[in-house]
Amino acid sequence: MRTHFVGPFPAPARAALVLASLLLPAAAGFAESDDFDDGNDTGWTHYSPLTPFGAGAAYTFPSGAYRVKAPPSPAPAQVGPQRAGSLRPTSYDRALLAVDILNWDDAINQSLGLIARVSNLGLGTSNGYTYNYNTKSGYHQLTLVLGETPLSQIDESPFRLDVTRHYRMVFTLVDDKILGQTFSATNGVVPLHSVFGRNALYDAGTAGVFAFALDATGPIDARFDNYSATVPDKIRATILDASPAVGEQPPDPIATVVVRLASLETSVQTASIKLEIDGQPVAYQLGNTDPTFVLTHTPAAPLPANAAHTARVTFTDDDGDQTFSWPFGAPAVVAVPATLVGSPDLAGTFQKENAAVLDAGGKHFTIPIGPGQRFFRVLDSVGRKISGFKRTGDSLEIAFE
Numbered sequence: 001m002r003t004h005f006v007g008p009f010p011a012p013a014r015a016a017l018v019l020a021s022l023l024l025p026a027a028a029g030f031a032e033s034d035d036f037d038d039g040n041d042t043g044w045t046h047y048s049p050l051t052p053f054g055a056g057a058a059y060t061f062p063s064g065a066y067r068v069k070a071p072p073s074p075a076p077a078q079v080g081p082q083r084a085g086s087l088r089p090t091s092y093d094r095a096l097l098a099v100d101i102l103n104w105d106d107a108i109n110q111s112l113g114l115i116a117r118v119s120n121l122g123l124g125t126s127n128g129y130t131y132n133y134n135t136k137s138g139y140h141q142l143t144l145v146l147g148e149t150p151l152s153q154i155d156e157s158p159f160r161l162d163v164t165r166h167y168r169m170v171f172t173l174v175d176d177k178i179l180g181q182t183f184s185a186t187n188g189v190v191p192l193h194s195v196f197g198r199n200a201l202y203d204a205g206t207a208g209v210f211a212f213a214l215d216a217t218g219p220i221d222a223r224f225d226n227y228s229a230t231v232p233d234k235i236r237a238t239i240l241d242a243s244p245a246v247g248e249q250p251p252d253p254i255a256t257v258v259v260r261l262a263s264l265e266t267s268v269q270t271a272s273i274k275l276e277i278d279g280q281p282v283a284y285q286l287g288n289t290d291p292t293f294v295l296t297h298t299p300a301a302p303l304p305a306n307a308a309h310t311a312r313v314t315f316t317d318d319d320g321d322q323t324f325s326w327p328f329g330a331p332a333v334v335a336v337p338a339t340l341v342g343s344p345d346l347a348g349t350f351q352k353e354n355a356a357v358l359d360a361g362g363k364h365f366t367i368p369i370g371p372g373q374r375f376f377r378v379l380d381s382v383g384r385k386i387s388g389f390k391r392t393g394d395s396l397e398i399a400f401e
Contacts, residue, residue: 031090031092031229031230031231032088032090032228032229033226033227033228033229034066034226034227034228035064035225035226035227036061036064036065036066036224036225036227037064039061039064040061041059041061041066041086043088043089044086044087044088044208045086045087045088045089045121045206045208046059046084046085046086047083047084047085047086047087047121047126047208047210048070048084049079049083049084049122049123049124049126049148050070050073050074050079050082050083050084050123052123053073053074053075053079054074055070055071055072055073055074055082056070056084057069057070057084057220058070059086062223062394063391063394064225064391065102065103065223065224065225066086066209066223066224066225066227067221067222067223067224068084068085068086068209068210068211068220068221068222068223068224069219069220069221069222070082070083070084070211070219070220070221071219072213072217072218072219073213073216073217076216076217079123080124080148080216081212081213081214081215081216081217081218082212082213082218082219082220083148083210083211083212083213083220084210084211084220085115085208085209085210085211086208086209086210087115087118087121087206087207087208087209088206088207088208088229089206090206090207090229091204091205091206092116092117092173092204092205092206092207092229092231093117093203093204094173094174094175094231094232095116095117095171095172095173095207095229095230095231095232096170096171096172096173096229096230096231096232096235097114097116097170097171097172097207097227097228097229098114098168098169098170098171098226098227098228098229099113099114099168099169099209099224099225099226099227099228100166100167100168100169100224100225100226101113101133101161101167101168101169101222101223101224102165102166102167102223102224102225102392103163103223103394104135104163104221104222104223105135105221105222106135106163108135108213108215108218108219108220108221109134109135109136109213109214109215109218110134110135110136110211110212110213110214110218110219110220110221110222111130111132111133111134111135111141111211111212111214112132112133112135112209112210112211112212112220112222112224113130113131113132113133113169113171113180113209113210114130114131114132114169114171114180114207114208114209114210115128115129115130115131115145115207115208115209115210116128116129116130116131116171116173116205116206116207117129117173117202117203117204117205117206117207118205118206118207118208119202119205119206121206123148124147124148125147125148126145126147126148127145127146127147127202127205128145128202128205129142129143129144129145129154129173129178129199129202130142130143130145130150130210131169131171131178131180131195132210132212133161133169133182134214135163136214137158138158138159138160138161139156139157139158140156140157140158140159140180140182140193140194140195141153141155141156141180141195142154142155142156142178142180142195142196142197144199144201146201154178154195154197154198154199155178155180155195155196155197156195157193157195159182159192159193159241159245161182161192164366164395165184165185166185166392167182167183167184167185167192168182168183168185168188168226169181169182170182170183170191172232172235172264174232174235174264174265175200176198176199176200177196177198177235177264177265178196178197178198178199179194179195179196179235179240179262179264180194180195180196181193181194181240182194184246184247185392186246186247187246187247187326187327189324189325189326190239190241190242190246190324190325190326191239191240191241191246192241192245192246193241193245194240194241194260194262196240196262196292207229208227209222209224209227234265234266234319235264235265235266236264236265236266236317236319236322237261237262237263237264237266237267237268237315237317237322238261238262238264238322238324239259239260239261239313239324240260240261240262240292241259241260242257242258242259242260242311242326242328243256243257243258243259244257244309244328244329245326245328246326246327246328247326247327247328247331248328248329249305249306249328249329249330249331250305250328250329251305252302252305253302253303253304253305254299254302254303254304254305254309254328254329255298255299255302256296256297256298256299257275257277257282257296257297257299257303257311258294258295258296258297259275259294259295259311259313260292260293260294260295261273261292261293261294261295261313261315262291262292262293263290263291263292263293263317264291266317266318266319267317267318268293268315268316268317269315269316269317270286270288270293272314272315272316272321273286273293273295273313273314273315274313274314274315275295275297275311275312275313276311276312276313276314277297277299277303277309277310277311277312278309278310279310279312282297282299283297284296284297285297285298295313303329304329305329305330306329306330307329307330308327308329308330308331309327309328309329310325310326310327310328311325311326311328312324312325313325331362339352339353339378339379340352340353340356340358340365340367340376340377340378340379340398341353341376341377341379342367342375342376342377343375343376344375345375346375350375350377353365353367353376355367355368363387363399363400363401364397364398364399364400365378365397365398366395366396366397367395367396367397367398368394368395369391369394369395369396376396376398378398378400385400385401386398386399386400386401387399387400387401
């Protein structure tokens with residue numbers, strides 16, 4: 001029996017900051033960021049239009065995150081449903097915004113995410129674009145907002161997120177092109193899902209985070225972390241998303257592999273596109289609706305969903321070659337560690353962590369944590385090594401090899 005020691009765990013959001021830097025695409029100039037580790041939102045402007053009606057939002061900083069919470073609207077017919085957020089004062093025309101979303105209240109029907117090119121901020125007057133995730137329907141949306149009213153959906157499609165996991169939303173606006181991408185914590189190159197469209201109504205404005213009640217009499221409760229805003233350089237052609245998605249294990253054998261590409265400010269040379277599955281080049285059908293491309297590969301026999309697979313797309317755009325790769329299907333099987341034990345201090349008695357959740361395929365434990373430092377040991381009959389640990393919201397994740 002091999003015993004591994006982990007602890008004390010780092011200050012909140014240290015590991016999340018590393019994640020943020022991995023998932024944020026390159027940009028021309030740094031503008032501003034906030035990891036909320038200082039426990040305040042100095043420099044932000046609160047957007048809480050229902051405060052005069054006794055339903056203002058509360059802004060708190062649990063475990064180094066930024067929580068925006070507000071009660072139901074007191075008079076939906078007169079002042080609309082609850083909504084609230086927080087914005088930075090900088091105005092952007094070209095903008096690349098990013099924020100982590102985590103630990104939202106999954107029992108609430110709400111949309112949450114990023115808002116950009118905002119003007120006339122206030123009750124019944126706010127204009128702008130949102131990139132939001134709807135927690136009940138699972139829809140991702142790019143929304144045109146006029147006078148605080150969702151006027152139209154620029155693009156929308158479903159991809160359900162897991163509230164127990166950590167995601168990064170990236171919102172890119174260049175000229176009339178508007179792109180929203182959601183990344184997993186394990187792959188900052190290939191998005192889990194994207195929405196993309198064009199709209200030229202607004203060309204500049206401020207930006208920030210927001211939540212909106214989708215039930216007229218419902219509250220909001222959202223958490224954000226590691227916000228950043230940059231002025232991007234040229235936005236190259238990219239993968240929008242794939243099916244199966246990054247890390248996805250479909251319930252049935254995989255009959256097709258579909259990949260979406262988009263030309264943004266560089267053009268894809270269609271003859272250069274190559275798709276590989278498990279290291280082998282494969283044929284595909286190419287659909288083209290400018291500026292997007294869809295690659296569809298139908299294997300001779302469906303791929304087993306209970307096996308690990310890797311996809312790889314390469315292509316050339318105006319600025320050179322690009323490569324995107326991602327895993328899908330069942331992860332490699334690993335032997336299960338015997339148990340996880342914890343103690344308030346190193347010298348104390350270590351007891352079994354009954355609330356720990358083991359993801360054997362993902363090779364990590366997730367443990368809810370309270371205030372203060374704690375120490376943990378993995379009792380493991382296989383003799384693996386601990387490969388890392390990080391704090392995400394109110395949970396600690398311990399990874400092993």
